[in-house]
Amino acid sequence: MKEQDPVVFVIDDDRMIREGLQSLIRSVGLRVETFASAQEFLGAKRPDAPACLVLDVRMPELSGLDLQLKLRDGGIPIPIIFITGHGDIPMSVRAMKEGAYEFLTKPVRGQDLLDAVQKAIASDRALRKGRQEVDEIRGRFESLTPRENEVLDLIVAGLLNKQIADQLGMSELTVKTHRAHVMEKTHADSLAHLVRMAEKLKASTRK
Amino acid sequence: MQVSTAATVQRALFRYGLAIGLVSLALLASLALQDSIGNPFWFFFSAAVILSTWLGGTGPGWLAVICSTLAVMYYFTPPLRSFAVTPRELPYFVTFVACEIMVTQLISWRRRTEDSLRQARDELEVRVAERTAELKNANDAVVRQMAEQRRTEETLQATRAELARAARITTIGELTASIAHEVNQPLAAVVANADACVAWLSREKPDLAEARSAAERATQGATRASEVIARIRSLITKATPEKSHVQINRVIEETAALAEGQAARNHVVIKLELSPDLPIVFGDSIQLQQVILNLVVNGIEAMTTVTDRPKMLTLRTQPENKGQIRVSVEDSGVGLTEEVMRRLFEPFFTTRAQGMGMGLSISRSIIEAHGGRLWAESNGTGGGATFQFTLPSEDRPAA
Numbered sequence: 001m002k003e004q005d006p007v008v009f010v011i012d013d014d015r016m017i018r019e020g021l022q023s024l025i026r027s028v029g030l031r032v033e034t035f036a037s038a039q040e041f042l043g044a045k046r047p048d049a050p051a052c053l054v055l056d057v058r059m060p061e062l063s064g065l066d067l068q069l070k071l072r073d074g075g076i077p078i079p080i081i082f083i084t085g086h087g088d089i090p091m092s093v094r095a096m097k098e099g100a101y102e103f104l105t106k107p108v109r110g111q112d113l114l115d116a117v118q119k120a121i122a123s124d125r126a127l128r129k130g131r132q133e134v135d136e137i138r139g140r141f142e143s144l145t146p147r148e149n150e151v152l153d154l155i156v157a158g159l160l161n162k163q164i165a166d167q168l169g170m171s172e173l174t175v176k177t178h179r180a181h182v183m184e185k186t187h188a189d190s191l192a193h194l195v196r197m198a199e200k201l202k203a204s205t206r207k
Numbered sequence: 208m209q210v211s212t213a214a215t216v217q218r219a220l221f222r223y224g225l226a227i228g229l230v231s232l233a234l235l236a237s238l239a240l241q242d243s244i245g246n247p248f249w250f251f252f253s254a255a256v257i258l259s260t261w262l263g264g265t266g267p268g269w270l271a272v273i274c275s276t277l278a279v280m281y282y283f284t285p286p287l288r289s290f291a292v293t294p295r296e297l298p299y300f301v302t303f304v305a306c307e308i309m310v311t312q313l314i315s316w317r318r319r320t321e322d323s324l325r326q327a328r329d330e331l332e333v334r335v336a337e338r339t340a341e342l343k344n345a346n347d348a349v350v351r352q353m354a355e356q357r358r359t360e361e362t363l364q365a366t367r368a369e370l371a372r373a374a375r376i377t378t379i380g381e382l383t384a385s386i387a388h389e390v391n392q393p394l395a396a397v398v399a400n401a402d403a404c405v406a407w408l409s410r411e412k413p414d415l416a417e418a419r420s421a422a423e424r425a426t427q428g429a430t431r432a433s434e435v436i437a438r439i440r441s442l443i444t445k446a447t448p449e450k451s452h453v454q455i456n457r458v459i460e461e462t463a464a465l466a467e468g469q470a471a472r473n474h475v476v477i478k479l480e481l482s483p484d485l486p487i488v489f490g491d492s493i494q495l496q497q498v499i500l501n502l503v504v505n506g507i508e509a510m511t512t513v514t515d516r517p518k519m520l521t522l523r524t525q526p527e528n529k530g531q532i533r534v535s536v537e538d539s540g541v542g543l544t545e546e547v548m549r550r551l552f553e554p555f556f557t558t559r560a561q562g563m564g565m566g567l568s569i570s571r572s573i574i575e576a577h578g579g580r581l582w583a584e585s586n587g588t589g590g591g592a593t594f595q596f597t598l599p600s601e602d603r604p605a606a
Contacts (some may be wrong), residue, residue, distance in 0.1 A: 085392065
């Protein structure tokens with residue numbers, strides 16, 4: 001599957017700043033989409049691509065911090081680079097606590113912003129890759145029958161075929177058959193691979 | 208107590224002794240003079256009784272009467288050298304005794320009267336002294352209270368001054384924050400666009416079109432920053448206003464002319480109701496014009512959304528009592544909600560997207576610096592709002 005080009009969203013109520021940032025980010029060859037308000041951004045259709053958000057803290061109506069909470073609550077994970085006119089400490093602490101990627105003060109130095117944008121996109125790309133992988137694994141694991149699932153749990157727990165057969169009340173041969181199906185359906189190269197995938201899946205559902 | 212009792216006894220003894228002494232003197236004198244003057248005892252004994260009663264009181268008086276009677280009985284009524292009295296001498300003797308008794312009674316009555324008078328006078332003096340002391344106490348209390356009140360007033364004054372200073376500092380702080388934001392915003396745009404311009408030029412194949420438009424935006428940003436600064440300077444940097452005699456009606460006419468264009472664009476009619484006999488005021492005409500212009504522009508903007516009634520802005524002047532004039536700017540706009548009314552004069556408070564929120568705050572400080580007052584009222588059912596201010600006026604009429 002070919003990944004789409006990364007995109008940078010710029011949200012600022014000041015047209016001149018918005019256009020400056022857009023031009024700056026475009027100059028290094030990145031795709032930029034601009035919005036004059038947080039509502040406009042929420043209403044827009046977002047492409048399925050690695051992305052990051054360059055966000056003005058101080059905006060009328062929905063502020064940058066409000067948007068951050070809305071995105072988090074809506075399960076939209078996207079790294080946010082905050083830009084603020086007055087870098088007051090409580091506000092930046094709050095933003096960082098809620099998982100802001102970076103906090104820059106106006107006027108922002110172009111190179112600082114570009115560095116932050118590149119890093120944020122790289123981070124989002126890695127996160128997306130991780131999420132995609134987990135989604136794939138989940139898809140494969142969901143194709144297992146209930147019986148195969150039972151066998152899987154015991155294999156991952158480190159039991160031998162004989163022990164699994166005893167515990168589930170079936171013959172060792174049947175266990176071997178189920179095991180082969182599990183390995184095949186989950187595309188596992190080895191027992192170690194299978195265990196790793198099961199762990200990843202568990203970790204993602206725990207989150 | 209003991210001492211005073213002893214003193215009383217001593218004085219009684221002295222008084223009675225005096226009576227006996229006086230009677231003895233009278234006796235000696237009578238005996239000595241009886242051969243040369245006829246019956247001298249009448250005079251001497253009467254004198255002894257009078258003096259004893261007068262100086263010693265009733266008791267010594269009676270003692271003097273008794274002693275005199277005995278002495279007269281013994282020495283001067285036949286048979287001489289005997290306490291007996293011959294019947295022939297009896298009326299004469301009785302007359303003497305009766306006279307003596309009468310004298311002593313009269314004198315002692317007189318004395319008692321004088322004593323009670325003296326006592327009454329003493330009591331009166333004591334009472335007067337008491338009342339005087341009471342009055343003095345009351346007076347002291349009043350003086351103390353006045354001193355305390357003065358101290359309280361001084362404290363109050365100091366607190367008020369402190370509060371005013373704190374409010375001024377807060378206002379300056381808010382003002383600074385707002386100015387910082389207003390200036391920083393276009394500067395951020397300048398930096399972003401200049402950086403973009405450089406980035407476009409630094410590409411392997413420089414993109415001149417992109418670089419140019421970024422540079423143009425940077426210029427616009429810088430222009431906007433300088434405009435903000437010019438706006439702020441024109442509004443507040445005049446630390447020392449240049450005061451002169453101002454005819455407020457003329458200032459209003461000029462201001463109305465200035466606002467004519469904006470009013471026409473917004474289909475607003477400006478009406479002037481200027482009092483012809485308005486006294487002149489002493490102030491900075493440019494600052495006052497700024498205040499009036501600010502109120503006029505606010506009024507026009509408050510009426511932009513009005514469609515159901517005539518858009519009318521009325522500028523009115525009138526003389527007030529106590530050497531003041533009043534200027535009011537009445538619009539028929541959307542009016543003021545309670546919330547807006549409450550925060551109207553706060554720095555940085557605005558109901559407009561493009562507003563800086565400084566106009567009314569600065570206007571108020573200008574009017575207050577002129578010794579006047581600026582406030583806002585809702586027009587009630589007619590809709591709209593009226594902004595008014597007062598200014599202290601000179602005595603002379605404007606003409």
